[in-house]
Amino acid sequence: xxxxxxxxxxxIKTRGQQVTLSCSPIxxxxxxxxxxxxxxxxxxFLFEYFSETQRNKGNFPGRFSGRQFSNSRSEMxxxxxxxxxxxxxxxxxxxxxxxxxxxxxTRLTVV
Amino acid sequence: xxxxTQSQPEMSVQEAETVTLSCTYDTSENNYYLxxxxxxxxxxxxxxxxxxxxxxxxxxxxxFSVNFQKAAKSFSLKISDSQLGDTAMYFCxxxxxxxxxxxxxxxxxxxxxx
Numbered sequence: 165x166x167x168x169x170x171x172x173x174x175x176i177k178t179r180g181q182q183v184t185l186s187c188s189p190i191x192x193x194x195x196x197x198x199x200x201x202x203x204x205x206x207x208x209f210l211f212e213y214f215s216e217t218q219r220n221k222g223n224f225p226g227r228f229s230g231r232q233f234s235n236s237r238s239e240m241x242x243x244x245x246x247x248x249x250x251x252x253x254x255x256x257x258x259x260x261x262x263x264x265x266x267x268x269x270t271r272l273t274v275v
Numbered sequence: 276x277x278x279x280t281q282s283q284p285e286m287s288v289q290e291a292e293t294v295t296l297s298c299t300y301d302t303s304e305n306n307y308y309l310x311x312x313x314x315x316x317x318x319x320x321x322x323x324x325x326x327x328x329x330x331x332x333x334x335x336x337x338x339f340s341v342n343f344q345k346a347a348k349s350f351s352l353k354i355s356d357s358q359l360g361d362t363a364m365y366f367c368x369x370x371x372x373x374x375x376x377x378x379x380x381x382x383x384x385x386x387x388x389x
Contacts, residue, residue: 195375207379220375254320262308264377266320
């Protein structure tokens with residue numbers, strides 16, 4: 165059974181650009197969550213989707229957005245990138261919101 | 276808002292010995308879930324063990340066990356017979372049962388020495 169797949173693994177972007185990260189959940193998992201991990205702030209919740217509906221959102225500016233497709237795949241987008249957006253972005257999926265399986269993450273570097 | 280506190284930034288243990296990681300949390304919720312995740316240098320977060328708050332029995336997964344004290348809001352992880360592959364950052368996490376958001380502690384780096 166394939167795990168949670170995140171693409172790309174690494175990304176380098178310039179300030180002011182936008183970026184889209186992709187997450188394919190485990191087959192059958194309908195809940196997908198996104199987290200940002202930085203050395204200073206640790207792991208912070210971005211948002212969670214279930215059946216294409218956002219059910220919860222963290223305290224991030226509107227530059228951070230996401231969506232979920234009918235096949236449960238999810239994308240997150242960050243517009244007008246800032247240096248502080250450099251982080252490891254983790255996606256997690258769950259069949260029942262109890263016990264999330266994480267992907268390997270996308271390492272975003274903003275220069 | 277829920278907060279999760281891991282008071283030990285780093286711990287070191289000899290191979291085959293036992294180490295216990297502490298975690299406390301603050302919440303007004305009565306129904307919730309608690310988790311321990313492991314993040315090795317490969318950076319993938321791996322679920323180690325989970326506990327439902329309504330269950331009094333402590334969860335166990337092979338060499339990993341927890342001591343869940345609901346009244347004290349404490350959720351410690353014991354790693355028995357430590358192996359070199361246990362070297363990783365360990366995160367304690369909390370999630371209310373009617374929520375879809377994990378709140379993580381700052382993590383404890385565990386190093387297993389040969």
